[in-house]
Amino acid sequence: MKNPLIHFDKAFENRIRLQIMSVLVANEHYDFNSLKELLEVTDGNLASHLKALEKEEYITVNKTFVGRKPNTQYLASEIGRNAFKRHLQALENLIKQQKL
Amino acid sequence: MLLCISKYFQMKEKDIYAELSSIRNLMERSAKFISLSGLSGVMAGVYALAGSAIGYKIVYGNSKSLAYREHYVNDAYITWKLIAVALAVLVLSIGTGVYLTIRKARKNKQEFWNPGSKRLLVSMAFPLVTGGLFILALLSRGFVEIVAPASLIFYGLSLVAGSHYTYKDVKWLGIMEIALGLIAALQPGYGLVFWTIGFGVLHIVYGSIMHFKYDR
Numbered sequence: 001m002k003n004p005l006i007h008f009d010k011a012f013e014n015r016i017r018l019q020i021m022s023v024l025v026a027n028e029h030y031d032f033n034s035l036k037e038l039l040e041v042t043d044g045n046l047a048s049h050l051k052a053l054e055k056e057e058y059i060t061v062n063k064t065f066v067g068r069k070p071n072t073q074y075l076a077s078e079i080g081r082n083a084f085k086r087h088l089q090a091l092e093n094l095i096k097q098q099k100l
Numbered sequence: 101m102l103l104c105i106s107k108y109f110q111m112k113e114k115d116i117y118a119e120l121s122s123i124r125n126l127m128e129r130s131a132k133f134i135s136l137s138g139l140s141g142v143m144a145g146v147y148a149l150a151g152s153a154i155g156y157k158i159v160y161g162n163s164k165s166l167a168y169r170e171h172y173v174n175d176a177y178i179t180w181k182l183i184a185v186a187l188a189v190l191v192l193s194i195g196t197g198v199y200l201t202i203r204k205a206r207k208n209k210q211e212f213w214n215p216g217s218k219r220l221l222v223s224m225a226f227p228l229v230t231g232g233l234f235i236l237a238l239l240s241r242g243f244v245e246i247v248a249p250a251s252l253i254f255y256g257l258s259l260v261a262g263s264h265y266t267y268k269d270v271k272w273l274g275i276m277e278i279a280l281g282l283i284a285a286l287q288p289g290y291g292l293v294f295w296t297i298g299f300g301v302l303h304i305v306y307g308s309i310m311h312f313k314y315d316r
Contacts, residue, residue, distance in 0.1 A: 026127035
């Protein structure tokens with residue numbers, strides 16, 4: 001039998017990182033503050049998880065300014081989208097296997 | 101890596117389902133604006149009915165006789181009066197809608213001005229602004245009978261466009277408005293009747309459905 005955990009992604013082991021990724025997959029882009037409010041996390045917490053995803057090249061960052069306020073947009077990269085899909089598939093397979 | 105695997109092996113099926121459904125919920129919530137108030141639809145309908153009643157009086161006067169129907173609104177003064185009433189209905193509806201929606205968003209702990217509501221407004225604005233300018237252009241050339249069908253059709257189009265970013269039910273309201281507008285286009289002279297059904301009755305029916313489905 002194929003190991004269902006072969007596609008388990010360590011980057012998504014953390015719940016918040018998986019949540020960030022699901023928001024970015026569902027939307028073209030999302031900004032820092034809206035993300036913070038949606039996930040109900042602190043600035044520092046969110047920033048560190050975003051950094052981790054950025055390091056994996058799962059997301060790209062787009063820094064712009066609205067007036068004088070910084071407006072940072074995050075986008076899911078192609079690599080990130082595929083990793084997310086694989087991870088969900090792995091979760092599904094795990095359920096299927098437990099049913100056997 | 102091994103640690104991670106063993107952790108997931110301990111995950112119960114229930115946990116994984118919970119995880120998957122929370123992901124789905126988050127994807128929905130992040131992409132859509134779900135704080136639209138059903139009650140604001142009802143209020144918009146009420147304002148439209150009141151506006152129609154005033155409009156009817158402006159066109160037909162106070163005469164109780166229905167024998168002589170004035171089908172054409174040619175007098176410029178009357179046209180402007182009707183436009184003023186329509187604008188009042190529009191402003192009141194939008195004002196109430198924004199107020200009730202902000203209130204509901206607060207109750208849901210959702211930001212009123214978030215990516216979902218921004219996209220909802222932008223996607224609705226294109227058909228709506230286009231329609232508004234189109235109607236004004238034709239109105240300035242004297243095609244008064246265009247107002248009722250065109251406003252229904254463009255409003256319906258903007259609802260269909262906006263429905264991607266909020267409740268799916270909005271799409272059905274949009275389709276009904278478009279259908280009503282097309283029928284109105286075939287029935288010149290009954291513009292006010294169709295306008296009353298579309299903006300008054302449909303809003304009240306739809307708003308009540310939404311209120312009982314989502315607001316309670």
